[in-house]
Amino acid sequence: MRERPAAPAHALSVSLHQLRLFVTLARYRSFTRAGDEFGITQSAVSRSIRELEDEIALRLFDRTTRQVTLTDTGRKLLARIAPLVEELEATLRPRADAQAGQGIVNMASSCGLTASVLPALLASCKERLPDVSITVMDRPQNAVLQLVRSGEAEIGVVIAPDNLDELAFEPLFADGFAAVVGASHRLADAARLEWTQLRGLPLLLLDDDAGSLAAVEAALARHAVAGAVRQRLTQPVAVARMADAGLGVGVLPMHARLACDSARTRFIPLAPDPARTVMIVRRRGRALRESAAHVWSHFIASSTHTLNTSQAIEA
Structure with a gap:
């Protein structure tokens, strides 16, 4: 059959x-x-x-x-x-349009890094690569990673994410945490603080979207800083201003100092230092266009020199 x-x-x-x-x-x-x-x-x-x-x-x-x-x-x-x-x-797409877009690079950046780290890097990039125009997408960290994975952004700047699946990366610089207090706070003159000194103090933290909360909470738990009142805010400058007003002690990445440091606030390094890496990411297995590759290389080469002030400690 x-x-x-x-x-x-x-x-x-x-x-x-x-x-x-x-x-x-x-x-x-x-x-x-x-x-x-x-x-x-x-x-x-x-x-x-x-x-x-x-x-x-x-x-x-x-x-x-x-x-x-x-x-x-x-x-x-x-x-x-x-x-x-x-x-x-x-x-x-017509060839003329493709050529017109060759000098445009789409970059996504975690919100806190956009305000603190990115301006100096973009300025040095503009000086070194005057024919390249960078379009910045300012997003929460998880959204930055998704934009890079989807190809909407060619390059992303983030803080040591837990999941780097499908992404290639290069470190830019190491960054620790600081306690942020007003100039009149009793801790303001300290050169360095132990995490244990935060016990019993009201704390001002960044929320999940900033990419810092899990690391801060882990450090607080590791040093038995339990029971403290915690407020979660979306912007580093809000943490700094509330700390300046005496509403609590902020805990921020040291790089945030570039965006919100002033004569009224003190960024005091926290020890032991659970340093994390600020990194540049792209899709794995996909070659960058020439203009994006130049930006990638420039960021890596200039990050340490450009961002020294992000880890400066007040005398």
Whole structure:
């Protein structure tokens, strides 16, 4: 008896437009903003993404009335699709447009580093590479990593993330923590403080998005600084200003001194020093364009010289 031939596999019908919408929605986590990017309505974005999910039989986003988030499947697909979409668009884009964009580098940076570390590096880069224009995306650290993994940003500047999957990196400099107090605080004249001296004091910390909270909490636990009242803030300058007002002792990365140090605040190094690494990251296995490669090399070469003041200690 002759065997019946197997039924042909379902041929996927997925458009570049749908894939671009998928990458854009993953970036903005908003149907409205994704629609604005393409000049279409929110409902049109939702319909196109739903059709894409139906076509590939995968759920890419979790949707609630308040937010849109990638599923685990969506995150894995994004890491593979985004570079392909980028490469295909670059191939199809007219050559003149490609040449016009050669000197533009998209960089993402963790918010605290944007305010403290990045200005000096960007200034030196502008002097050394005058034909290169850097577009900075100022985001929470987890968003920076996602932008680099998706290819939306070519380069990222972050603080020693826990997960470097799919990323290549180079260290820029080591950075410790400091206690931040007002000039009139009883600890203001100390040259260095032990973590144990924070026991019983109200503490002002940065929240999870800054990439410092886990390291600070680990140091506090290691030195048995328990039971202290903790306030979590989003900006280093808010921590410094509240410390100056006598509302608690701030704990900040030493590099934050570049953004919020003043005559009214003291940054006092904390010991033992659980130094972390500020690093530059890019996608692993993907060569940088020439202009981005020049920026990458310049940041690595100039970071120690440019950022010496980030670790300066008051006399």
